[in-house]
Amino acid sequence: MILGGADGLRSERHNGREEVHVNNECTQREESMTTIDAIRLASLVTAINVLVASGFSIAAIIRPQVLVPAEPVRTRASLLLAMYAAAPRIPLALFVLWAIYKQATPALLTLGAVAGVMQLLDAGIGLFQQDLRKCAGPLFIAVLQFFVVYLLHISVRITP
Numbered sequence: 001m002i003l004g005g006a007d008g009l010r011s012e013r014h015n016g017r018e019e020v021h022v023n024n025e026c027t028q029r030e031e032s033m034t035t036i037d038a039i040r041l042a043s044l045v046t047a048i049n050v051l052v053a054s055g056f057s058i059a060a061i062i063r064p065q066v067l068v069p070a071e072p073v074r075t076r077a078s079l080l081l082a083m084y085a086a087a088p089r090i091p092l093a094l095f096v097l098w099a100i101y102k103q104a105t106p107a108l109l110t111l112g113a114v115a116g117v118m119q120l121l122d123a124g125i126g127l128f129q130q131d132l133r134k135c136a137g138p139l140f141i142a143v144l145q146f147f148v149v150y151l152l153h154i155s156v157r158i159t160p
Helices: 025-062 076-102 105-128 132-158
Strands: 002-004 009-014 017-022
Touching (some): 025 105
Antiparallel strands (some): 002 009, 009 017
C-alpha cells in the first residue's frame, strides 16, 4: 500500500514494515539552479569579453589613434595589423553569441576558454609594451573568464 502526502514524503508498507521515501525534487531543483546561475554568469562574462575585444579591434581599424596614440595617422601597415587583430575576434564573438543563444554549454566552455587565452595573450602584449593598463585590463578579464569557465565546468560535472 502506498500513501503519499503533499509534503513530498511517500510512505509504503511492505510485509508489516513501513518505508518512508523523501521526494528529491527540491534537491535537484537547487542543483539545477546552481547550473543555471553558472551558465548565466559564464554567458554574461564571455559575451562582454568577446564583444569588448571585438570592439577594440574594430576601433583599431576605424581610428587607430584610439589604441596607438603615437601614430595619429592611419597607415596601410596599421590598417593591416588591425585587420589581423580583428580577424579571429569577430568570428569568436559570433560563435560565443550563437552558443549563448542555443544554450550550448559544451561550446560555451570551449569558447570561453579560448576567449580567456586570447585575453591572456593580450596581457602579454601589454607587458611587452611595458604599459600597465594594457597588461592589467586583459589580465583581469582573463582571470575572470577562466574563473567563470571553471565554475561552469564544475557545475555541469556535478549535475547528474
